[in-house]
Amino acid sequence: MGKQKKRLGIFSLTSCDGCQITFLDMDEDFLDLLDNYEVIDFPLIKDGTNLFEEVDIAFVEGTPVNDEEIKTLQKIRKLSKKLVAFGTCATFGGVTAIKDFSDDKIKKEIKKDNEYLNLHDNIKGIGDIVKVDAYIRGCPPTKFEIKNLLQTFLDGKEIEHRKSPVCIECRKNGNPCFLKEGIACMGSITYSGCDSICINNKFPCYGCRGPVEKANADSLFLVLKNKIGMNDKEVKNMFMLYAGTNKRYSNLIKNG
């Protein structure tokens, strides 16, 4: 008898589905995974999805926006030995959470139309609702991190958290510094692992992976305002784009 395969579930809450597409874009590597993993649930590519079967590891993409999705998330948690918050929406709420930072005028409009949509007005990462065992950040996440996490899980090891910001990767890649050129960039406080892909492509970091543990968000906030010369609205918009729901950013957006 061959070795017992690990049971895998890939689930999606409200999202763009891009994290799941990244999974499929692993192509041959995705098919190779099937030597060690049995895919139990993956509604994007597989029917018979019923959320009745237990899995060893579940990936959850997206963020819950209503009661029904919270229930789905809780059910997934119950059925899963390990649960992975998969991507920026699952980690922080992502762009879906921007609406909760809207001014009162827009909020009033949303409320009017929300009668039958029943959307919550405090979108957050899934880790604030259920216990999460590991995070894969990024919008979109990288294939390497998906592969790495699944291998680490097979080996029975713990996922190591990155302590350095995107800045370190960026310098290794020899990119000129946007901040020094007077252009807003969040690489100095953003969780690394993307290999500074945006900056390599001459586009500044907008912080899609959220803050690194020791991020000095307050200091960057002031630099963007005072040294780069962004107005209050521009800086706040930048901080709320992907990870505005984490406390360090939301405090700055509300009070900064």
Add this chain to the structure above:
Amino acid sequence: MVKKIQIDYITKIEGHAKLYVKIDEGIVKDVRMEVFEGARLFESLLIGKKYDEVPIITSRICGVCPQAHSIASIDAIEKAFGHVPNKSIETLRELLLIGQIIKSHTLHLYFLALPDFFNKRSVIELAKEQKEVLNLGIRLKKLSNEITTIIGGREIHSITNIPGGFTKAPTDEELTTLQKNIKSSLEDSLEGIKLFSSFSVPDYSNKTEYLYLKKDENPNVKGTVICSDNICNSVEKYADLMNEFVEEYSSAKHVTIGEKSFFVGALSRINQTLIPDDIKKILDKNSILFPSYNPYYNNLAQCIEIHILLQKAKDLIKKIDVGEVFHHKITPKKGKAVSALEAPRGILFHEYSFDDKGYVTKANIITPTTQNLKNMENDIMKILPSLLDKPEEKIKFELEKLIRAYDPCISCSTHFLDVIWE
């Protein structure tokens, strides 16, 4: 006797939807595609955002067609500010859009739709027995990812394409390699047409308005006129043509022309395209004729489109002068503009109003899937009577196959919210 058929989670489509059908004494009384994906209210969260953040945000409407959204945003922004991009930038954007359409089509055809035709539950099961066929799909998908990566910086959610141009230009070497790889994949795209034309589809036809975009009298992925056999309407006046409304059972909006449903997407575009002889030969062998108004043929139309767009990409690459590809500074001004392009699933509209500092004051986005939803429901209503003598599981399977042929993108369909600003 009243019979209800319900598919609680339509799988192998992008996003979350269910189907509800009610039949009374053999007559179909009600068909509802219930979209239960949560709404994300993109049009409202764009308000108050500066123009340069707009394409970053709209790209996140959809992980399957992100470039279509960002390009539509960028086009509308530049139009509103009165900026006209140079030829090379314009061509590179078109090439990016073509890469995007091919990516979305291959993903749908080979990973989501194909298992149906081999009576498999998923691409995972399919991989065990039909490795060759799946490898064909993987090769085509990789090529499409190569296009979007060389131009946009990565596969999903492009980095380089921004209002004013591109932050980084592809090198001549990259474009030469891409040209070579496209050439050598044309055999694969023809193979795909052979494969999908060999599958039999139900004999069905429903000739509603089949809309597509036209530019300089030719169908084009970026266009200025919305057309069908009976309609010719400038993109600027899309709102006069389209009737957008809410069905309370769905978190997606619906769209009709007058009271009538219509069709957008690959089949509509291929119906207007002169089909080359090599493809025609393959179709003749299987007695398939275009134009066709059988939505089941949308899959095949996607296969044909992959081949035709690859040919076009080859020609477009020749027109790009990489020295002309850079980022122009653009100056915001108060204004309003609409852009339309052919996204993988049909016509996509983005319309914005800006204040004099370049902040969004109003946004309206109409996606292809919202346009197709009513037509999809109507097709189900028409096809269902011919299926009623079959066991329920078979009926469900056939209906799901029809829905999948439309390749609906539910994430794209749910971002509405009517915000009326005075």
